[in-house]
Amino acid sequence: MRAWHRLHPRLTHRTAWTSQHGPLPIIEGTVILLAVDRLPSGATAKPVWLWWSQATATTVEVDLLWQAFLHRFDIEHTFRMLKQTLGWTSPKLRDPHAADRWTWLVLAAYTQLRLARGAVADLRRPWERPTPPERLTPARVRRGFRHLRTKAGNPSAAPKPSRPGPGRPPGLPNRQPAARHDVHIVTAATSTKPKGDTKKTKTSNNPRPRRTG
Structure with missing residues (x-):
């Protein structure tokens, strides 16, 4: 396990930074490289890269971070x-x-x-x-x-028999529509990319891959 301090990711004008105009801020943090010697299944272990927004993480904090990362499987x-x-x-x-x-x-x-x-x-x-x-x-x-x-014992009493309600009569529209909440989605109207010809041309140098066999 190794760690590098005061490194920052490359931010783009997407997700949380969609409405940000001008140059994006530099957020420094700590990059952690977690290397596994072997896996219980015998598969080839790949290195895991972690990033934390604390620029000067101590050795104890780095050990706590990668252990907390492993617990994410239980949470998921x-x-x-x-x-x-x-x-x-x-x-x-x-x-x-x-x-x-x-x-x-x-x-x-x-x-x-x-x-x-x-x-x-x-x-x-x-x-x-x-x-x-x-x-x-x-x-x-x-x-x-x-x-x-x-x-097991049941401390509650037996349920009383009942009938379902009549509901809304047929043909009567719903006069209490559900509230609509605006969800920001990056579309062609809200995208900051320059408009242009996005049509892809098919050339002989880059043919479409096909499945063989």
């Missing part, structure tokens, strides 16, 4: 499960407060899966390896959670 897999398995982004909510409440409900369900790790059976797939209870992932705990729910 957690967000992936919240979206794909627990349906975090499935409902189309219009109110930010409703989105916050739904987020807390999803986090409560995720916490229950974590707490039930040692109380459910491992219903693994034929291609999955056996895992001790303290190492079960929330997705594997979710498979046996339905069996645990029938054995």
